[in-house]
Amino acid sequence: MSGDDRVRIRKARVTVKDLARDLSLSTSTISRAFYTDAVIAPSTRSAVLTRAAEIGYAPNPLARSLITKRTRIAGVVTSDINNPFYPEVLTRLTERLREIDLNVMLTAAGSSDSLDDAVKLLLSYQPDVVIVLAATLSSEAAEACGHAGTPVIFFNRRPLNVDAFGVTCDNVGGGRLVADHLTKLGHRRLAFVAGRPDASTNVDRWEGYRRGCLDHGLKEPVCIEAGAFAYERGYEAASRLLGGTSRPDGVFCANDILAIGFMDGARREFGLDIPGDLSVVGFDDIAMARWPSHALTTVRQPVGKMIDVTMQLIEMLFDSAQLEPRIECLPGELIERASTREVSHAE
Numbered sequence: 001m002s003g004d005d006r007v008r009i010r011k012a013r014v015t016v017k018d019l020a021r022d023l024s025l026s027t028s029t030i031s032r033a034f035y036t037d038a039v040i041a042p043s044t045r046s047a048v049l050t051r052a053a054e055i056g057y058a059p060n061p062l063a064r065s066l067i068t069k070r071t072r073i074a075g076v077v078t079s080d081i082n083n084p085f086y087p088e089v090l091t092r093l094t095e096r097l098r099e100i101d102l103n104v105m106l107t108a109a110g111s112s113d114s115l116d117d118a119v120k121l122l123l124s125y126q127p128d129v130v131i132v133l134a135a136t137l138s139s140e141a142a143e144a145c146g147h148a149g150t151p152v153i154f155f156n157r158r159p160l161n162v163d164a165f166g167v168t169c170d171n172v173g174g175g176r177l178v179a180d181h182l183t184k185l186g187h188r189r190l191a192f193v194a195g196r197p198d199a200s201t202n203v204d205r206w207e208g209y210r211r212g213c214l215d216h217g218l219k220e221p222v223c224i225e226a227g228a229f230a231y232e233r234g235y236e237a238a239s240r241l242l243g244g245t246s247r248p249d250g251v252f253c254a255n256d257i258l259a260i261g262f263m264d265g266a267r268r269e270f271g272l273d274i275p276g277d278l279s280v281v282g283f284d285d286i287a288m289a290r291w292p293s294h295a296l297t298t299v300r301q302p303v304g305k306m307i308d309v310t311m312q313l314i315e316m317l318f319d320s321a322q323l324e325p326r327i328e329c330l331p332g333e334l335i336e337r338a339s340t341r342e343v344s345h346a347e
Helices: 016-023 027-032 042-055 061-068 085-099 112-123 139-147 171-184 200-215 231-242 256-270 303-319
Strands: 073-078 103-108 129-133 152-155 165-169 190-194 222-225 250-253 279-284 297-300 327-330 333-335
Touching: 016 027, 016 042, 027 042, 073 085, 073 112, 085 103, 085 129, 085 303, 103 112, 112 129, 112 139, 129 303, 152 303, 165 171, 165 200, 165 303, 171 190, 171 200, 171 250, 171 279, 171 297, 171 333, 190 200, 190 231, 190 256, 222 231, 231 250, 231 256, 250 256, 256 279, 303 327
Parallel strands: 073 103, 073 129, 129 152, 152 165, 165 327, 190 222, 190 250, 250 279, 279 297
Antiparallel strands: 297 333
């Protein structure tokens, strides 16, 4: 048989009945072998798992969910997948979720309306938990999760509803670290490049930075609204901020990818040297920030610890439906690289 005459024959799916017939065991015994906490002789479990691997059998997760009342699905909602910080987080978070036998179902959306639709679609699969990254749920979407009995954990976001679970970096404290660093280096004309105005991370970083500058006796920093956490917006912000007669000598960008765009704009459009003419600081400590071409001073988010706390919350939520909502806030760390330098007042 060749060419268009070739007919593809799909192999029939191996079922639990096939495995039970092979081993002369009941289907209930076969099913118990795939649950670590089920009562079954170790030798029987070993025989079932060995034969299952040989013939290509895997338990049907939908069928298992009818018995356990758990789908083993962790829904992840995001609206900012283009920000390099979140793919890095997703990779590490997914690995940890798989360690506790949870499968990740990712939904991404660009606007609040499509985000609400994505959440509703996600809930139709009855996830055991929803983790929200880089997104702010509307009250309607949050209520839908509540009605479905699905716990929601906000990661790197301060939820609008105080009665919610959240794990975040101390963004206010991080903004203050930047103010302390730039003023210690002698900078006096400071500015801030803001990201998404509705993001709690943006609001909190600006507030910590602003208050820190005022506490050091400086004027409130100039604030430029980039409108998004994106490279292009950082590049454009450089044109707006550096094109005037009164140029800042120190700039804090709301995240690393904004800062990298801002640095490129400052160099290419104005011929500025960083840090010779201008110090720049970011926030997150993404992999690109460590590249020699950027060598960006930044505030490192404690991602590993944040994921640890998230996993602890998930396990506690699975063990108890009465867990009191709370927000865990972990301190960041200032990482000094070559994008900032000490200046004298004579400069």
